[in-house]
Amino acid sequence: MYDFVHLDEKWFYLSKKSQRSYLAKGEKDKYRSASSSKFIPKVMFTGIVARPRFNEQADCTFDGKIGIFTFTYQAEAKRSSKNILKGTMETKIVEFVNQKVTRPMLINEIVPTIKAKWPRDGRHKIIFIQQDNAKAHISQEDPECQQVYQQEGFTFILLNQPPNSPDLNILDLRFFKSIQSFMHKKMPKDVDKMMEAVNEAFYELEPITLSHVWTTLQYVMNEILKAKGSNNYDLPHVNKKKLAAEGRLEEQVSALMWALIKAWQALYGEEEDNTNIAPTSNAHTNIASTSNAHD
Secondary structure (H helix, E strand, O other): OOOEEEEEEEEEEOOOOOOOOOOOOOOOOOOOOOOOOOOOOEEEEEEEEEOOEEOOOOOEEEOOEEEEEEOEEEEEOOOOOOOOOOOOEEEEEOOOOOHHHHHHHHHHHHHHHHHHHOOOOOOOEEEEEEEOOOOOOOOOOOHHHHHHOEEOOEEEEEEEOOOOOHHHOHHHHHHHHHHHHHHHHHOOOOHHHHHHHHHHHHHHOOHHHHHHHHHHHHHHHHHHHHOOOOOOOOOOOOOHHHHHHOOOOOOOOEEEHHHHHHHHHHHHOOOOOOOOOOOOOOOEEEOOOOOOOOO
């Protein structure tokens, strides 16, 4: 999974409808206002993360946080108000995100950022960029993508994750939720402050937290195999912090061989032969990349 980059979009809202805060005696709460609780200002962000890397001394050599980008633009204010003067540049939100917006962001911002931050090991780098199946995303066959997918020793390959499978994306699995929690603690007052808070939250999260989410992804793939490709499973909880402290956390999670065989049979419609397959089997195989058997 060290050659994978996960990409996903999310709307971040300036404020929650209700939010609990703890105040000291005599301390005033921060004032929050909105024209309507149904129309709280929001901005769409695109997050890009890779798997963090650590050396033998457990020091982080690559934090995996490629970047987080906003769908916004700058425009002059058309009229004066109590908050801004006419002609002042202000941040505007892109309300409708389509391929005309995502294509230049991917080609002109995301790919160059990956190249700049990717670990330097002197090898030719093939990087798989996994995205969901949203219509706003371009495919590997896109003509403009074909012109730039190979450059300066890098080869970028766009992949779509299996449909209806948010748990197979690092950002949806847990990372966005952590960022959102950090952002709301800062209680930004406007869109610009919110963008600043989201960026701070993105880079404040510890690399080990992101690394644990990549491990969780492998446990999720394990559960998908057990469920024969179904979404009917519970998110696994394996106490990764404790296992890591004891030196027992796997870098590459193992799956039971019986689950892999049953998933294979379900995928290809083969008759199940339970003669030599038992749920108590100790045979394991390694999960190396995103499961293509998930439907």
